[in-house]
Amino acid sequence: xxxxxxxxxxxxxxxxxxxxxxxxxxxxxxxxxxxxxxxxxxxxxxxxxxxxxxxxxxxxxxxxxxxxxxxxxxxxxxxxxxxxxxxxxxxxxxxxxxxxxxxxxxxxxxxxxxxxxxxxxxxxxxxxxxxxxxxxxxxxxxxxxxxxxxxxxxxxxxxxxxxxxxxxxxxxxxxxxxx
Amino acid sequence: xxxxxxxxxxxxxxxxxxxxxxxxxxxxxxxxxxxxxxxxxxxxxxxxxxxxxxxxxxxxxxxxxxxxxxxxxxxxxxxxxxxxxxxxxxxxxxxxxxxxxxxxxxxxxxxxxxxxxxxxxxxxxxxxxxxxxxxxxxxxxxxxxxxxxxxxxxxxxxxxxxxxxxxxxxxxxxxxxxxxxxxxxxxxxxxxxxxxxxxxxxxxxxxxxxxxxxxxxxxxxxxxxxxxxxxxxxxxxxxxxxxxxxxxxxxxxxxxxxxxxxxxxxxxxxxxxxxxxxxxxxxxxxxxxxxxxxxxxxxxxxxxxxxxxxxxxxxxxxxxxxxxxxxxxxxxxxxxxxxxxxxxxxxxxxxxxxxxxxxxxxxxxxxxxxxxxxxxxxxxxxxxxxxxxxxxxxxxxxxxxxxxxxxxxxxxx
Numbered sequence: 001x002x003x004x005x006x007x008x009x010x011x012x013x014x015x016x017x018x019x020x021x022x023x024x025x026x027x028x029x030x031x032x033x034x035x036x037x038x039x040x041x042x043x044x045x046x047x048x049x050x051x052x053x054x055x056x057x058x059x060x061x062x063x064x065x066x067x068x069x070x071x072x073x074x075x076x077x078x079x080x081x082x083x084x085x086x087x088x089x090x091x092x093x094x095x096x097x098x099x100x101x102x103x104x105x106x107x108x109x110x111x112x113x114x115x116x117x118x119x120x121x122x123x124x125x126x127x128x129x130x131x132x133x134x135x136x137x138x139x140x141x142x143x144x145x146x147x148x149x150x151x152x153x154x155x156x157x158x159x160x161x162x163x164x165x166x167x168x169x170x171x172x173x174x175x176x177x178x179x
Numbered sequence: 180x181x182x183x184x185x186x187x188x189x190x191x192x193x194x195x196x197x198x199x200x201x202x203x204x205x206x207x208x209x210x211x212x213x214x215x216x217x218x219x220x221x222x223x224x225x226x227x228x229x230x231x232x233x234x235x236x237x238x239x240x241x242x243x244x245x246x247x248x249x250x251x252x253x254x255x256x257x258x259x260x261x262x263x264x265x266x267x268x269x270x271x272x273x274x275x276x277x278x279x280x281x282x283x284x285x286x287x288x289x290x291x292x293x294x295x296x297x298x299x300x301x302x303x304x305x306x307x308x309x310x311x312x313x314x315x316x317x318x319x320x321x322x323x324x325x326x327x328x329x330x331x332x333x334x335x336x337x338x339x340x341x342x343x344x345x346x347x348x349x350x351x352x353x354x355x356x357x358x359x360x361x362x363x364x365x366x367x368x369x370x371x372x373x374x375x376x377x378x379x380x381x382x383x384x385x386x387x388x389x390x391x392x393x394x395x396x397x398x399x400x401x402x403x404x405x406x407x408x409x410x411x412x413x414x415x416x417x418x419x420x421x422x423x424x425x426x427x428x429x430x431x432x433x434x435x436x437x438x439x440x441x442x443x444x445x446x447x448x449x450x451x452x453x454x455x456x457x458x459x460x461x462x463x464x465x466x467x468x469x470x471x472x473x474x475x476x477x478x479x480x481x482x483x484x485x486x487x488x489x490x491x492x493x494x495x496x497x498x499x500x501x502x503x504x505x506x507x508x509x510x511x512x513x514x515x516x517x518x519x520x521x522x523x524x525x526x527x528x529x530x531x532x533x534x535x536x537x538x539x540x541x542x543x544x545x546x547x548x549x550x551x552x553x554x555x556x557x558x559x560x561x562x563x564x565x566x567x568x569x570x571x572x573x574x575x576x577x578x579x580x581x582x583x584x585x586x587x588x589x590x591x592x
Binding site for chain 2: 014018033036076078079112149157160162164167168
């Protein structure tokens with residue numbers, strides 16, 4: 001690779017890091033590996049997105065004080081999103097299927113003292129916005145769609161999540177379509 | 180500018196009160212040494228003044244009492260020299276009674292002098308102008324001033340504005356940023372123009388014959404404000420170029436933080452790239468969150484084998500084992516680098532390791548420090564930048580052992 005191309009790849013990589021989610025216009029795989037990163041592609045064709053992930057063993061979430069861990073409530077709301085969108089246990093959770101936002105609200109009833117969605121709706125909506133901003137969710141308001149960060153999960157990650165597949169908060173059966 | 184002149188200018192940037200007092204005293208000085216070079220002279224005079232105010236002694240105070248009052252600000256020799264000067268210049272007036280020959284009273288004019296010198300060192304000449312404006316306004320309101328007195332006051336005010344504007348323009352055109360920073364606090368009078376305007380309205384209403392003089396004062400006030408704008412503009416431009424945070428007073432930063440809009444505060448960072456917001460959600464944190472929930476379905480079906488057939492028998496146990504292995508590996512790496520020492524500087528080793536191996540080592544040692552109480556990784560605030568080195572940017576890194584290595588002998592065992 002020429003020096004010019006290497007510089008361009010590094011620039012593309014820096015741009016992807018600054019944007020969080022995007023599309024690179026050059027092959028950046030080797031530049032990413034030199035930085036201890038990998039580029040994960042979510043989707044295919046013109047709608048595909050790329051996201052920076054970490055080489056296994058160098059993930060900062062285990063070791064960095066700069067990446068805030070999601071709070072318990074944020075994680076709980078995300079588990080409800082995962083429950084709504086991940087419908088085939090044998091498949092990787094991403095891309096899953098889009099679900100109405102209302103399903104997430106109703107799935108959270110009876111969880112951790114949430115007895116009515118009305119009293120928690122503002123808080124849940126703020127978390128959904130936060131999850132969209134950080135690419136854990138994708139898509140328009142009123143619809144929940146798993147975001148590109150889920151695509152970065154490895155098969156080992158998916159295997160771990162399959163063990164709690166039935167514990168994911170979900171709408172009571174027969175009410176999914178009521179929204 | 181010659182080097183020595185530049186040095187002298189830099190040295191004078193932190194303008195001392197003595198420099199200011201020389202300027203004040205110059206019109207009546209009998210020699211260039213009229214103002215004492217000693218920084219303790221004014222504090223000694225103040226300590227003596229305060230001794231008189233505390234004692235309320237109409238019979239005066241003895242020299243010994245005054246010396247006691249000054250014990251915190253000057254030495255005995257310094258006091259002797261200052262006392263003699265104060266006595267000869269009439270600040271200390273000998274009590275007339277022969278029985279009390281060593282007792283002294285404080286001259287009220289000297290009390291005014293202390294107040295003037297303190298005010299001038301803090302606020303400069305513009306504060307005197309404001310006092311003049313204020314006093315003249317009071318005289319007009321009370322009707323105690325003659326037209327000649329008001330004319331003289333206006334002529335003096337106009338003259339002070341001319342001098343102040345010329346001085347500011349000279350600073351803008353010829354002096355260094357350091358000197359301008361040292362001078363900036365002397366030109367902060369936000370209400371100056373309003374004060375001038377108010378006084379001129381009073382003058383025009385009561386003394387219409389002074390109308391043209393009042394107009395001249397207003398023009399000079401506008402010229403001074405124009406010079407002050409030029410001064411602030413150059414101060415901010417040069418300060419921004421030099422990335423010098425001393426340009427503004429710390430109170431001004433505090434005011435900006437409290438009162439400026441978010442958009443205005445964000446402007447200096449318009450061209451800075453930030454990492455986007457991240458939220459760490461991991462399979463482990465999801466499992467932990469769901470474990471908190473009440474059991475939903477008592478029988479958890481056996482995990483299905485994924486279609487690519489790569490599932491392990493117990494993925495959670497495998498995940499925990501992977502994390503345990505990483506922690507053990509990190510501790511072993513820390514021990515290897517410590518090599519029996521209690522502390523080691525890794526900066527050079529990281530520089531030699533190259534990229535990305537240096538990052539791998541740091542990540543491994545951070546894991547060791549987080550998963551075990553036995554190690555501490557100290558990341559320094561310094562930054563070594565060397566474009567030609569194997570690791571371009573590197574901060575000092577030290578690894579420290581915080582408890583004895585596994586299997587080591589301890590006296591209490």
